[in-house]
Amino acid sequence: MANEKKDGAKPCATNKRKGLWSPDEDERLYSHITNYGVGTWSSVSELAGLKRSGKSCRLRWMNYLRPDLRKEPISKQEEDLIVSLQKVLGNSWSAIAARMPGRTDNEIKNYWNSRIKKKLRRMGADRDQSPEMSQTAVKSAHCNTEDANLDVTTSHNNSANEKPHSHFQSFACQLLTDEPNCEQAAHYSSLSKNNEMNLLVEDYVEFLMSLPDDLHADI
DNA sequence: AACTTTCTCAACCGCGCGCAG
DNA sequence: GCTGCGCGCGGTTGAGAAAGT
Numbered sequence: 001m002a003n004e005k006k007d008g009a010k011p012c013a014t015n016k017r018k019g020l021w022s023p024d025e026d027e028r029l030y031s032h033i034t035n036y037g038v039g040t041w042s043s044v045s046e047l048a049g050l051k052r053s054g055k056s057c058r059l060r061w062m063n064y065l066r067p068d069l070r071k072e073p074i075s076k077q078e079e080d081l082i083v084s085l086q087k088v089l090g091n092s093w094s095a096i097a098a099r100m101p102g103r104t105d106n107e108i109k110n111y112w113n114s115r116i117k118k119k120l121r122r123m124g125a126d127r128d129q130s131p132e133m134s135q136t137a138v139k140s141a142h143c144n145t146e147d148a149n150l151d152v153t154t155s156h157n158n159s160a161n162e163k164p165h166s167h168f169q170s171f172a173c174q175l176l177t178d179e180p181n182c183e184q185a186a187h188y189s190s191l192s193k194n195n196e197m198n199l200l201v202e203d204y205v206e207f208l209m210s211l212p213d214d215l216h217a218d219i
Numbered sequence: 220a221a222c223t224t225t226c227t228c229a230a231c232c233g234c235g236c237g238c239a240g
Numbered sequence: 241g242c243t244g245c246g247c248g249c250g251g252t253t254g255a256g257a258a259a260g261t
Contacts, residue, residue, distance in 0.1 A: 018230080018231075019230075019231090020229070020230075020255090021230090040245095040246065041247070042245085042246065054246075054247085055231090055246090055247080055248090056230080056231080058247075058248080059229090059231085060229090060230085063228095063230085064229080091250065091251090092249085092250085093249080093250065094248075105249075105250085106228085106229080106230085106250095109250070109251085110227075110228050110229085111228095113251090114227055114228075115227090118226095
């Protein structure tokens with residue numbers, strides 16, 4: 001892919017090769033990991049006969065060679081999901097990627113920085129013409145992660161007796177359409193490593209993915 | 220056609236965390 | 241508690257491609 005169009009790899013001062021990976025290097029790394037597993041990344045490079053750092057090998061495997069990666073472009077539905085998850089989790093790209101099977105943190109981060117961010121900025125600039133999207137831009141721009149004090153866990157527990165999805169529907173609606181509530185978003189972010197919070201997010205994602213495409217278009 | 224600007228994305232860098240000794 | 245190592249993460253860079261003039 002990238003190696004077909006460019007190959008700037010060169011050895012550096014520490015005798016480690018840097019830059020783009022050649023097809024031969026890919027083949028060596030892939031066959032080593034599929035045959036022997038990773039072990040430690042620092043040893044993979046040597047055992048596979050590569051002059052790369054373990055870090056570089058790990059990155060190449062995670063972002064390009066892993067067999068479970070999805071190669072097709074990010075869909076509109078996935079883009080909506082990224083936007084929603086970014087509001088909940090902030091720039092925790094790995095956490096977002098963990099909820100999007102087949103996508104890597106690097107891919108999502110790149111997509112966010114090159115497309116969505118720009119889109120939101122544009123929408124923000126056009127807020128008079130497009131109020132609903134400008135709110136999204138304002139949410140992203142003004143969130144302050146220091147000031148969160150909302151008890152999300154309690155809110156989640158209280159929703160236990162509600163109808164299935166009703167809590168997540170309101171959660172989604174709040175995230176996607178209501179007035180900005182940056183404190184809440186920040187608090188969600190700060191709790192993202194909490195198991196209960198993970199369940200909440202998983203359910204929300206499941207709900208979001210279940211929405212019909214036309215509704216996604218509206219969002 | 221030639222040149223410039225913008226976009227895309229693979230890969231690097233530096234930092235922080237967890238763990239073993 | 242300190243140190244070194246390995247790993248994972250988010251931010252950033254830079255080369256090539258694509259679009260615009």
